[in-house]
Amino acid sequence: MMDNQKHLIDKMRLDxxxxxxxxxxxxVSENTVKSYCRRQKNTDKKGAQAYCAECGKPIDTSKRSGRRFCTDSCxxxxxxxHPKAEMPYTAHCACCGKEIHMRRKNERKYCSHRCYITARYKDGDGNG
Ligand SMILES: [Zn+2]
Ligand SMILES: [Zn+2]
Structure with a gap:
């Protein structure tokens, strides 16, 4: 990116x-702008201006910090x-192989309680 483009981003963000x-x-692409703004934010932690993850508008965090969106509708x-953003980890059910989504790594091994039970009976040794 050119310096004048960066300058324009800064200016438009302020607007x-x-x-x-x-x-x-x-x-440029929307991603270019996003990553540039993210980098700016990282280098300037003191400023700590938050921007809406949806529309990119500055968020008023004076009342409540840690906000990610300017409004509820955003x-x-x-x-x-991003329906799956909340569950960034994927694995396959150890019983039926169905894809499962998890909040934390290795949080789950089975897609359902039923598979959990089935797998336990299949193992046979009743361990656990
Ligand atoms: Zn917004
Ligand atoms: Zn399963």
Whole structure:
């Protein structure tokens, strides 16, 4: 990215413009803008300005820190687009092989309680 593009991103962010709008305005991909803004945030921890994960607008964190979205409607939109983000880990059921999604690594071994029971009977030694 060129320096003047970076400058424009900064300026548009201050104006409260979203990633997509900025990306279109300066002719780069939305991801480029996003990663640039993320890097900026990391290098400037003191500023600690938070931006909405959905629309990229600055969030008022003076009342409540740790917010990720400017409004509830943005939060809902984001979760609709990322239904699996809450469960970033995938594995396969040790019994039937069905894909399972987990919040934490190795959180689950089976897709259902039924598979858990079935697998235990199959093992035969009743261990546990
Ligand atoms: Zn938003
Ligand atoms: Zn299963």
């Amino acid at each position: 409260g413009d979203g990633y997509l709008k900025i990306a279109k305005a300066i002719g 939060r809902i939109k984001w979760w609709n687009k």
